[in-house]
Amino acid sequence: MKTFTPKPADLTHDWYIIDATDVVLGRLATQAAVLLRGKNKPTFAPHADSGNHVIIINADKIALTGNKMGKELYSHSGRPGGLRRDSYAELLANKPERIILAAVKGMLPKNRLSKVQLDRLHIYRGAEHPHTPQTPQVFEIAQVSQQAK
Template sequence: MKTYSAKLSDIQRAWHVVDAEGVPLGRLASEVAQLIRGKHKPMFTPHMDTGDHVIVINAEKVKLTGKKLEQKKHFSHSGYPGGIKLISYDVLIEKKPAFVIKKAVKGMLPHNRLGRVMIKKLKVYAGSDHKHQAQNPKIYKLKYVKGEVSDSQ
């Protein structure tokens, strides 16, 4: 038996549209990261980018469970003394909803040059409109749907 390793000529990338309305942030990010990484394909090879492009719409309607909306903070530092900035997620989702989803997905991808290439295949939009109609994206139904886990996959 030989281990299959994908070649660049074998990789075919599809486009998926994911609706984030009412879906918890972590569950959304984990499924989107699997699509971007290519783990849903039988030809998955860990050292290659075999994943698909993902368009996330309705980013402003993503859900955070429990008290995370008020208690969870985004930390950044300017590099200067006293340059710490802490922003709670309720303010962050209001101001930059696309950043919240990109940050969550990026944390679930490899932290190397391969992960930096993969994150470029993620497009996030606050509303329900996107500009990728020419790629004929397919609607991807998440495994987690509005409070219950579906058995579609």
């Protein structure tokens, strides 16, 4: 049996939409990373860019488990004195997109494809998004937070 290698003509980039209401951050990030890499397709190859576009709506209604509200998210600009730290509680109120972006970025491989795949992630705070002409498929995450019940 021959190994299948996808050609550039075989690669398609589908659109998926995920509602983040009461979904635990880690579960959302893993499912989004799988869709961004294209691992849900039978034509997946780790070296080929077969990823999908992922739209995440209601980012401000995400569930954080454990003691994450007391912890901080660190990022560095690469310049001297460029260390930035923000608490998760502060970010959830002001910029929840950054929490999800950091979680998904950590679950993607550390190579040249990760930037291309991360550019296909679209995160929105509310339920509205400008990507309706692309007709995204709804991707349902069945397991929601136990605290939300």
